[in-house]
Amino acid sequence: xxxxxxxxxxxxxxxxxxxxxxxxxxxxxxxxxxxxxxxxxxxxxxxxxxxxxxxxxxxxxxxxxxxxxxxxxxxxxxxxxxxxxxxxxxxxxxxxxxxxxxxxxxxxxxxxxxxxxxxxxxxxxxxxxxxxxxxxxxxxxxxxxxxxxxxxxxxxxxxxxxxxxxxxxxxxxxxxxxxxxxxxxxxxxxxxxxxxxxxxxxxxxxxxxxxxxxxxxxxxxxxxxxxxxxxxxxxxxxxxxxxxxxxxxxxxxxxxxxxxxxxxxxxxxxxxxxxxxxxxxxxxxxxxxxxxxxxxxxxxxxxxxxxxxxxxxxxxxxxxxxxxxxxxxxxxxxxxxxxxxxxxxxxxxxxxxxxxxxxxxxxxxxxxxxxxxxxxxxxxxxxxxxxxxxxxxxxxxx
Amino acid sequence: xxxxxxxxxxxxxxxxxxxxxxxxxxxxxxxxxxxxxxxxxxxxxxxxxxxxxxxxxxxxxxxxxxxxxxxxxxxxxxxxxxxxxxxxxxxxxxxxxxxxxxxxxxxxxxxxxxxxxxxxxxxxxxxxxxxxxxxxxxxxxxxxxxxxxxxxxxxxxxxxxxxxxxxxxxxxxxxxxxxxxxxxxxxxxxxxxxxxxxxxxxxxxxxxxxxxxxxxxxxxxxxxxxxxxxxxxxxxxxxxxxxxxxxxxxxxxxxxxxxxxxxxxxxxxxxxxxxxxxxxxxxxxxxxxxxxxxxxxxxxxxxxxxxxxxxxxxxxxxxxxxxxxxxxxxxxxxxxxxxxxxxxxxxxxxxxxxxxxxxxxxxxxxxxxxxxxxxxxxxxxxxxxxxxxxxxxxxxxx
Numbered sequence: 001x002x003x004x005x006x007x008x009x010x011x012x013x014x015x016x017x018x019x020x021x022x023x024x025x026x027x028x029x030x031x032x033x034x035x036x037x038x039x040x041x042x043x044x045x046x047x048x049x050x051x052x053x054x055x056x057x058x059x060x061x062x063x064x065x066x067x068x069x070x071x072x073x074x075x076x077x078x079x080x081x082x083x084x085x086x087x088x089x090x091x092x093x094x095x096x097x098x099x100x101x102x103x104x105x106x107x108x109x110x111x112x113x114x115x116x117x118x119x120x121x122x123x124x125x126x127x128x129x130x131x132x133x134x135x136x137x138x139x140x141x142x143x144x145x146x147x148x149x150x151x152x153x154x155x156x157x158x159x160x161x162x163x164x165x166x167x168x169x170x171x172x173x174x175x176x177x178x179x180x181x182x183x184x185x186x187x188x189x190x191x192x193x194x195x196x197x198x199x200x201x202x203x204x205x206x207x208x209x210x211x212x213x214x215x216x217x218x219x220x221x222x223x224x225x226x227x228x229x230x231x232x233x234x235x236x237x238x239x240x241x242x243x244x245x246x247x248x249x250x251x252x253x254x255x256x257x258x259x260x261x262x263x264x265x266x267x268x269x270x271x272x273x274x275x276x277x278x279x280x281x282x283x284x285x286x287x288x289x290x291x292x293x294x295x296x297x298x299x300x301x302x303x304x305x306x307x308x309x310x311x312x313x314x315x316x317x318x319x320x321x322x323x324x325x326x327x328x329x330x331x332x333x334x335x336x337x338x339x340x341x342x343x344x345x346x347x348x349x350x351x352x353x354x355x356x357x358x359x360x361x362x363x364x365x366x367x368x369x370x371x372x373x374x375x376x377x378x379x380x381x382x383x384x385x386x387x388x389x390x391x392x393x394x395x396x397x398x
Numbered sequence: 399x400x401x402x403x404x405x406x407x408x409x410x411x412x413x414x415x416x417x418x419x420x421x422x423x424x425x426x427x428x429x430x431x432x433x434x435x436x437x438x439x440x441x442x443x444x445x446x447x448x449x450x451x452x453x454x455x456x457x458x459x460x461x462x463x464x465x466x467x468x469x470x471x472x473x474x475x476x477x478x479x480x481x482x483x484x485x486x487x488x489x490x491x492x493x494x495x496x497x498x499x500x501x502x503x504x505x506x507x508x509x510x511x512x513x514x515x516x517x518x519x520x521x522x523x524x525x526x527x528x529x530x531x532x533x534x535x536x537x538x539x540x541x542x543x544x545x546x547x548x549x550x551x552x553x554x555x556x557x558x559x560x561x562x563x564x565x566x567x568x569x570x571x572x573x574x575x576x577x578x579x580x581x582x583x584x585x586x587x588x589x590x591x592x593x594x595x596x597x598x599x600x601x602x603x604x605x606x607x608x609x610x611x612x613x614x615x616x617x618x619x620x621x622x623x624x625x626x627x628x629x630x631x632x633x634x635x636x637x638x639x640x641x642x643x644x645x646x647x648x649x650x651x652x653x654x655x656x657x658x659x660x661x662x663x664x665x666x667x668x669x670x671x672x673x674x675x676x677x678x679x680x681x682x683x684x685x686x687x688x689x690x691x692x693x694x695x696x697x698x699x700x701x702x703x704x705x706x707x708x709x710x711x712x713x714x715x716x717x718x719x720x721x722x723x724x725x726x727x728x729x730x731x732x733x734x735x736x737x738x739x740x741x742x743x744x745x746x747x748x749x750x751x752x753x754x755x756x757x758x759x760x761x762x763x764x765x766x767x768x769x770x771x772x773x774x775x776x777x778x779x780x781x782x783x784x785x786x787x788x789x790x791x792x793x794x795x796x
Contacts, residue, residue: 009628040596049628052597052616070614070622070631070722105510111595112505112513113527129511178583185576190630191601197509198438199450203589203601216468218450224468230407230447231655232588233468257629324468 007065007073012048015144019045019137020063026133027059027104034058035104035130036088036118041194041335042106042134044257054085056092064095085121104130109196139332139340140354145258146378146387149334149356153260153376153387156253159184160264160390163249167266167397173236173247174228177207180251193254196336201232205251209268212237213248213370216324220338222360223248223370224324243269246369246394248362252337253388261333261358262388263374269398275371276394278363281313282372283392285329285361293357293377293384299347303329306361307345315363322364330359333376355379356387405463405471410446413542417443417535418461424531425457425502432456433502433528434486434516439592439733440504440532442655452483454490462493483519502528507594537730537738538752543656544776544785547732547754551658551774551785554651557582558662558788561647565664565795571634571645572626575605578649591652594734599630603649607666610635611646611768614722618736620758621646621768622722641667644767644792646760650735651786659731659756660786661772667796673769674792676761679711680770681790683727683759691755691775691782697745701727704759705743713761720762728757731774753777754785 008016027035037046037055046055046063053067065079066088073079080091089099103122105115108131119127141149159180166179181204185191195202199220208225217224217234225235241247250263265279285306293302306329310319320326332339334356341349343357357379362372373392377384406414425433435444435453444453444461451466463477464486471477478489487497501520503513506529517525539547557578564577579602583589593600597618606623615622615632623633639645648661663677683704691700704727708717718724730737732754739747741755755777760770771790775782 040599044629050616050631052618070616072614107510107514109509111507112503112510113529115510116505131511175584178580181583181589182576182580185579186573188626190625190627191579192599192630194599201438201590201592216470218448218468220450227588228586229588229653229655231442232590233448255627257627 004074005072007047007049007051007067007079009048015142016046016048018142020057021061022140023057023133023137024059024061026136030104030128030133031102032059032104032128032130033100033102035133037106037130037134038114039106039109041196045134045138045335053082054088056088058097064092064097066091085118088121100125102126102128104128104133106131106134135340138334140352141334141356141378142354145334146354146356148256148258149260149376149378150387152253152255152258153262153389155187155189155255156260156262156388157390159187159253160249160262163266164395164397170240172238172240173207173209173212174238176209176241176247177236177251180207180249184251188255190254193252193259194336196338200338201234202337206235207247207249207251208236208370209241209247210239210245210369211367212239213364214322214366222320222326222328222362223250223364224321241268243398244271244368246271246275246371247397248370250374258334259337260376260387261337261374262376262390263360263362263372264390264392265371265394266397267394269396271394272365272368275365275368277313278315278318278365279371279394281310281315282361282363285309286359286373286375289359290377290384293351293379295351295353295379295381297351299341299343299349299351300345302359303343303345303347310361318363318365320362322366329361330357332356333358351379353379353381357384402472403470405445405447405449405465405477407446413540414444414446416540418455419459420538421455421531421535422457422459424534428502428526428531429500430457430502430526430528431498431500433531435504435528435532436512437504437507439594443532443536443733451480452486454486456495462490462495464489483516486519498523500524500526502526502531504529504532533738536732538750539732539754539776540752543732544752544754546654546656547658547774547776548785550651550653550656551660551787553585553587553653554658554660554786555788557585557651558647558660561664562793562795568638570636570638571605571607571610572636574639574645575634575649578605578647582649586653588652591650591657592734594736598736599632600735604633605645605647605649606634606768607639607645608637608643608767609765610637611762612720612764620718620724620726620760621648621762622719639666641796642669642766644669644673644769645795646768648772656732657735658774658785659735659772660774660788661758661760661770662788662790663769663792664795665792667794669792670763670766673763673766675711676713676716676763677769677792679708679713680759680761683707684757684771684773687757688775688782691749691777693749693751693777693779695749697739697741697747697749698743700757701741701743701745708759716761716763718760720764727759728755730754731756749777751777751779755782
């Protein structure tokens with residue numbers, strides 16, 4: 001039997017404390033004595049690793065890790081092995097922790113039945129919603145998290161540098177996507193990415209070629225696509241890619257549990273002047289947003305400015321879709337693909353230093369396909385700093 | 399603008415009715431006047447396609463499809479476009495449908511917050527849990543669903559026939575898995591599979607080589623593996639595969655929204671007699687279960703017989719894991735990878751004709767790896783009929 005591992009990697013102990021300390025003031029403000037974290041993404045956030053179980057966090061900043069599996073970690077005052085959540089109150093008692101008067105649970109993520117079960121476990125506690133606190137806590141990244149995302153961005157760029165070589169004449173969009181996925185996986189992509197909620201179902205990203213970019217989809221992605229099956233109606237459709245069409249590649253970079261989101265466009269031969277114009281407009285929007293995106297800027301100002309520039313260039317009808325329009329131009333990104341804030345007209349958040357945002361002002365040109373650029377940025381006092389460095393010009397595959 | 403599509407494909411109308419009719423008696427038995435289906439897997443089940451929205455099913459068997467997106471379907475008395483669930487009661491009123499006294503919602507799947515929102519929408523209705531009814535309804539497949547699963551099994555077998563050729567000396571388990579995933583995708587695999595709940599996070603399946611098969615994982619899969627990242631601790635670990643080790647391939651076949659689950663084992667050169675013995679024991683277990691698995695058989699009898707055979711061959715310590723043991727030997731499978739029934743000692747279900755089960759009696763041999771076979775079966779009056787036809791013998795990759 002090998003030596004028992006520490007659940008909290010010693011090098012990460014300080015990092016984990018930093019994350020949890022972020023939550024404590026928000027808990028106090030909400031009158032929450034403790035919070036029980038049970039969703040996969042938030043366990044990974046609270047422990048720096050995923051395990052099955054719960055993280056119990058007190059408003060005094062103490063964290064107890066209740067591990068169901070795997071049973072491979074050294075036990076101590078902070079790490080307790082359980083089989084089921086019903087054991088938690090007694091274990092807390094043994095540790096001298098008083099039952100909480102008010103208890104935060106992730107009401108936006110856990111199923112109704114799971115929450116009802118946990119309510120019975122903490123029958124004496126008032127239940128509050130911990131989801132908004134975790135969402136807001138995770139929205140601003142620590143320096144360590146930003147380093148992980150930079151690393152992801154470098155891997156993702158290395159993959160994008162290989163994309164032109166993967167194209168073969170008369171390939172379908174799906175075949176092209178498969179070769180990109182393979183290179184992505186060989187670069188170290190985990191082959192899975194976390195998304196929040198059920199409004200998105202996705203493997204490693206999306207490749208949209210030609211008119212398929214204009215097919216409305218069932219999902220909440222910026223762009224659509226019909227998919228190849230009524231079981232999963234989104235993304236590539238299996239058609240051969242033709243001269244005069246664009247190919248939008250938006251395949252993700254999840255190499256370490258964090259993600260960067262980057263989109264670039266390739267073309268099959270020459271594409272129409274309108275497509276070029278719209279692509280350049282997307283780049284112009286990004287340059288403006290990079291400049292104004294500083295701590296204190298209203299998130300909705302990013303949205304409004306993007307919409308205004310598209311309108312000024314008379315491209316509104318193509319902006320964020322043509323037959324179906326998305327009502328956001330970007331989103332927070334990190335452990336999950338779709339984090340706070342959503343960059344919409346109605347967002348009430350202000351930018352804060354350390355937020356990480358994917359901005360994706362895109363256009364769909366009928367008969368040609370999708371154009372535009374997406375980068376992942378971190379908010380700094382000097383504006384938005386890109387984590388996804390790869391040439392933004394459209395590249396011709398022929 | 400192209401012609402509007404029918405939401406319910408006319409060829410599938412009868413099929414969809416058949417599925418919904420299955421639910422009606424269970425609704426009546428539970429005193430449920432109506433059910434509002436809102437989870438992705440169940441919408442796909444209830445409509446034969448996925449869309450974002452809700453399916454409202456009355457205990458009289460009438461179904462109304464409330465579509466949020468995509469807005470591409472022909473409207474009629476059964477298909478209503480909405481922006482949000484708050485519009486549903488008024489729309490039902492226009493259709494002459496009375497408010498339900500009791501309302502089924504998927505409490506095991508929808509988030510607590512989503513359920514609370516729907517409860518407000520149907521404030522006059524008592525809320526009941528629709529999840530068990532949908533789980534039981536989906537457990538027994540229609541002939542059409544079984545045909546789709548047969549088709550999946552054929553595709554999956556075609557992929558498995560190519561696996562031996564993908565191996566190169568000194569490959570890592572992850573590299574081998576990537577080449578298998580590519581062939582799987584080229585064969586038509588959708589590149590995504592649905593799982594129920596958050597106890598599993600998976601891309602297209604698992605490749606477990608050598609001692610990594612003995613690493614306990616955080617997930618509820620039959621086998622473990624450490625994974626390559628603390629963000630996703632399960633499956634292949636990135637080590638080179640060595641002579642004397644087994645490679646267990648359990649990559650899934652989701653080609654049309656349904657799945658078959660099949661596992662086969664390859665070896666790097668010769669492996670130990672114990673590994674061979676355990677592999678043959680797995681096959682013997684399957685032969686016995688295929689025979690006794692008839693309508694009316696207790697599900698737990700399948701479990702008990704498998705355990706008894708492993709014990710008889712003195713292989714219990716390796717059965718369903720070695721350092722960590724799974725407490726099931728199989729599971730229902732269909733739209734989701736993990737459907738009812740779970741084949742455990744405590745299951746109270748009886749087998750019914752048309753159930754589809756993945757049976758996976760597996761062993762982990764320390765220092766060698768995992769062995770055993772998994773097939774997906776349909777329950778028939780003559781016993782279990784396999785949907786996954788591929789030679790069961792271990793194949794040597796050298």
